[in-house]
Amino acid sequence: MRRPLLTLACAFAALASVFVTSGTAMSETPLHAAAAQDDVAAIQRLLSAGAPIDARDGSGATALLVATHTNNVNAAEALINAGADVNAKDNIKDSAYLYAGARGHLNILKITLAHGADLKSTNRYGGTALIPAAERGHVDTVRTLIDAGIDVDHVNNLGWTALLEAIILGDGGQRHQQIVELLVEAKANLNLADGEGVTPLQHARARGYRKIERMLVAGGAR
Template identity: 65%
Template sequence: MTNPLVPGGVSAAQAEPSLIHAAESGDNTKVENAIASDAKIDARDAQGRTALLAATHANQVKTARLLIDAGADVNAKDEIEDSPYLYAGARGYLEILKMTLAHGADLAATNRYGGTALIPAAERGHVDTVQTLIKAGVDIDHVNKLGWTALLEAIILSDGGPRHVEVVKLLLDAGGDVNLADKDGVTPLQHARQRGYDDIARLLEKAGAR
């Protein structure tokens, strides 16, 4: 008969909340003990978060690696439809993102706005993340519930600075549709001109934007 107690005399049933808290705080000893005691690695807290998502929220890279190596689901969503993969992409947590991509990340997964990981990464100007997601094969021209692609969000919700200029260049070089308009029929070039984003407008024009 196996011992139902984990180190410290905590029952396996009590271990999951402890695992999630330990993951969020980066307490790798507790995480390792919970894994060794066969705690349910994908158990959820009140917000629907798994330990891996909690670790991802806090960008706890070493903890995330422990959990992923132990089989944690990189696609498990919480109550607001974030997963470790989607959240790492959106926040530009590149090391965790790469781990999720290497362990079965669903490239077609979408967040509560109906967007892929690429769209918020583009919006926030996470250049390396955008490059990584493009290389992984995420749909460049996916349209979210707002009617926006990654290219549109890199213009509409950006400051037009150097990071967003580079993001736009990456998306265009990857074959992004330069004339795919928003739901109101406004094109990326029109948005760029309206905001005075001259560097982005020049890139779009060079790519054949109308």
């Protein structure tokens, strides 16, 4: 009996290896596959046939989040218009709204904002969509989120605001300068220090970001 059991075990191991190496979760649905391929016609057929629009794959992602991962705007729009939950989070607390904001997927972000995106929703670091957008230099995304009314002074689990992340994790270049300018104009608290009591102005000075330093001083930073 040991040989058949061993053979069966090997077969299961081989099958598992296929899924692992392909990066495809075993619970992926045809709707997830259609979203990954930006196949709107297939999405519409599947939904008309009764496919659950917010079904999860092995990572907890919905088809909408899968489409957002690869910036498949057509698929994302089709799913959102059909009622997909823009705030549904996966196992690491990403949602279509949060991921689009963090990655600068502006078209999808705007669609999520028009369909009930929760501006107070936070990622696994306790940050809103604005904070990683500021860090990564997504100027238009930051502008869009500010215009939508997001809290510019939200503090994440690291003790950092969007302004602090733009300075601490940014490169001091043109994009991050624009983001700091947008946050200053949005009346962000320029003196809100990090968890160790270091202010945005102090961080900018320590890094030699002179243009950002001048912006902060002009805005009343200390």
